[in-house]
Amino acid sequence: MRKQWTKEELITFENEIGDLYMDNKLPFLFHLSGGNEEQLIDIFKDIKEGDYVISSHRSHYHALLHGIPPEVVKKRILEGRSMFIYDRKRNFFCSAIIGGTPAIAAGIALALKRKKSKQRVWCFVGDGTEDSGHLFEAVRYVDGFELPCTFVIENNNRSVEATNEERWGKTADYKWGSPSVIKYHYDITYPHARKPGMIDLSKAVKKTDEEYFPLLKPETSRSFEELDKLEITYKDAVIQSMTELGKAGAIFIGYNVRRGDAMGTLKNVSEEQKIETPVAENLMSGLAIGMSFEGFTPVIYFERHDFMLVAADAIVNHIDKIERISHGEYTVPVIIRAITADAGPFYSGPTHSQDLTDAFKALVSFSVFDPLTGVDVLKAFKSAELSKRPVIIVERKSRY
Ligand SMILES: Cc1ncc(C[n+]2csc(CCOP(=O)(O)OP(=O)(O)O)c2C)c(N)n1
Numbered sequence: 273m274r275k276q277w278t279k280e281e282l283i284t285f286e287n288e289i290g291d292l293y294m295d296n297k298l299p300f301l302f303h304l305s306g307g308n309e310e311q312l313i314d315i316f317k318d319i320k321e322g323d324y325v326i327s328s329h330r331s332h333y334h335a336l337l338h339g340i341p342p343e344v345v346k347k348r349i350l351e352g353r354s355m356f357i358y359d360r361k362r363n364f365f366c367s368a369i370i371g372g373t374p375a376i377a378a379g380i381a382l383a384l385k386r387k388k389s390k391q392r393v394w395c396f397v398g399d400g401t402e403d404s405g406h407l408f409e410a411v412r413y414v415d416g417f418e419l420p421c422t423f424v425i426e427n428n429n430r431s432v433e434a435t436n437e438e439r440w441g442k443t444a445d446y447k448w449g450s451p452s453v454i455k456y457h458y459d460i461t462y463p464h465a466r467k468p469g470m471i472d473l474s475k476a477v478k479k480t481d482e483e484y485f486p487l488l489k490p491e492t493s494r495s496f497e498e499l500d501k502l503e504i505t506y507k508d509a510v511i512q513s514m515t516e517l518g519k520a521g522a523i524f525i526g527y528n529v530r531r532g533d534a535m536g537t538l539k540n541v542s543e544e545q546k547i548e549t550p551v552a553e554n555l556m557s558g559l560a561i562g563m564s565f566e567g568f569t570p571v572i573y574f575e576r577h578d579f580m581l582v583a584a585d586a587i588v589n590h591i592d593k594i595e596r597i598s599h600g601e602y603t604v605p606v607i608i609r610a611i612t613a614d615a616g617p618f619y620s621g622p623t624h625s626q627d628l629t630d631a632f633k634a635l636v637s638f639s640v641f642d643p644l645t646g647v648d649v650l651k652a653f654k655s656a657e658l659s660k661r662p663v664i665i666v667e668r669k670s671r672y
Contacts, residue, residue: 274321274339279309282333283461285342289332289349290467298466299476300484302354305333306461308426312337315424315454319394322363326377326395329355329368330426334396338364352484358598363391365565365602369589370400374410374423375555376590379562381414381421382547387566393421400431402446403439406585409555414452425455432464485596491639491659496651506671507537509646513653515540517571520657522607525560526573527551534573534609535672553579557586560606561594569657571607576620577628580610584635591662592636607656608664615670629666642666 286304293302316337319325327334335345335357348357355368367373377395384391401407402425414421427445429436436444448455504512514524514534518541526534530548533539538546549556553574560570574580580587587608595603610632613625633640638661641652649667656663 274337275341277313277337279313282309282313282336285336285345286332286462289346290462292350293467293471294469296471296473296475297350297477298352298354299471299473299478300352300354301465302349303330303465304462304467305330307428308333308456308458308460311426311456311458315394315456320392323391324363324365324377324380324393326373326380326393327357327364327366328373328397328401329366329370330398331355331357331366334366335359335364338362340364352479356485356597358601360598360601365598367590369585370398371404371406372558372585372590373397374401374407375413375558375586376562376565377421377423377558378410378413378419378555379559380565381419381562382417382559383563383566383568385417385419389420391420393419394424395421396424396426398431399425399427399429399436401425403431406554406558409550409552410558411448411450411452413550413555413559415450419452421452423453425453427455427457428460429457430460430464485599488596488637488661491661493639494651494655494658496654499647499650499654502647502650504646504650506646506649506668509649510537510667510672511540513650514538514571517569517607517653517657518542518545520569521545522569522571522657523547523563524571524573525549525556525563526575526609527556528575529573534575553583554586557583557591557606561586561590561604564604564606565602569605569607571609573609573611575611576624576626577610577612577632578623578626580608580628580632587632588635592638595661596637603660604662605660606662607653608662609667610664611667611669613669618669618672632664632666636662636664638662638664640664640666642668644668644671 325338377393381393525547529546560572563570612627614627643649643652652665
């Protein structure tokens with residue numbers, strides 16, 4: 273049974289965190305909750321244990337109300353993880369990247385619906401998340417496919433210190449015509465971050481980035497020597513890899529995956545394993561992340577490197593970081609097919625034919641494979657399938 277919190281208990285918890293800061297115990301960024309106790313206690317009456325709660329940079333109240341014991345929340349905050357509180361068993365997840373969570377929430381909800389689960393996803397965002405299109409994409413998707421997901425917009429009329437009117441003029445209090453959106457208003461107790469007043473940094477404990485968030489162990493590469501003698505063309509190897517992944521139950525996400533079968537490469541995959549998405553690369557990637565939380569192996573299809581830049585937040589801030597910032601509680605075994613129209617008849621100009629392989633290698637800590645032969649394509653996808661990590665596999669249309 274989750275603890276039933278009172279307004280006064282919640283306020284006392286945050287006051288104590290504020291005092292720890294004044295006592296030089298929190299030399300890093302944190303955001304205190306305050307002023308929305310009654311609204312949240314009310315909303316959490318509808319949230320069941322086992323439901324997913326997706327939180328934001330301001331996560332303390334959500335974590336407590338979803339049943340994470342106060343001593344655990346306090347310990348995490350003291351470890352520099354105020355913005356990184358996770359609990360895999362209780363389905364508690366957060367991201368401090370504004371706009372980063374709605375697509376992930378939609379992906380979890382899509383997976384829950386496919387599994388005919390009774391669970392729901394509750395995605396809490398500030399009014400700052402209303403500022404970008406990422407929330408809109410996810411709400412439209414959830415409404416369109418009637419997914420079990422509610423977005424709760426916590427409107428304190430402030431993003432850092434700017435009011436909604438300053439940011440949006442007459443459209444400041446945007447009205448969502450969606451059954452999946454709840455918006456409540458509140459006046460926040462604390463400043464945007466920390467508490468007023470400077471602490472004495474010379475007395476504060478400071479650790480390195482790697483001490484707060486240990487690096488992941490590098491993946492071991494696999495050789496699959498038995499494949500070396502095979503003779504197979506590059507494109508046939510892609511088709512064979514997709515067929516094998518399909519037989520193993522993978523889900524193929526992207527646009528042109530149903531219509532056109534991703535240039536014919538998915539022709540042997542069953543229809544229900546192909547999820548045709550809107551042309552919204554961040555949403556696509558978030559859907560894959562969310563589905564991977566529920567045990568699916570998603571394969572995202574990007575038909576050009578150029579378009580992956582629209583999903584940079586999902587790939588670099590989320591797919592690459594979730595395992596590390598959650599201290600291994602959440603993993604993201606997503607396979608990214610990164611096709612580059614690098615030459616030949618597929619060449620389509622500077623915004624359609626970039627080869628960003630080196631850029632991706634520099635941006636992410638997981639494996640980026642760039643197979644150049646059919647056998648290497650087979651090996652790359654086999655390695656990806658066995659790995660419990662995300663993998664980018666570059667596909668070169670010049671070799672199709
Ligand atoms: C993509 C992105 N841009 C900017 C920031 C910096 N930032 C952190 S919190 C915040 C304001 C968010 O305001 P709101 O969503 O209303 O939440 P509140 O802090 O008011 O609870 C900003 C701009 C960020 N974390 N992520």
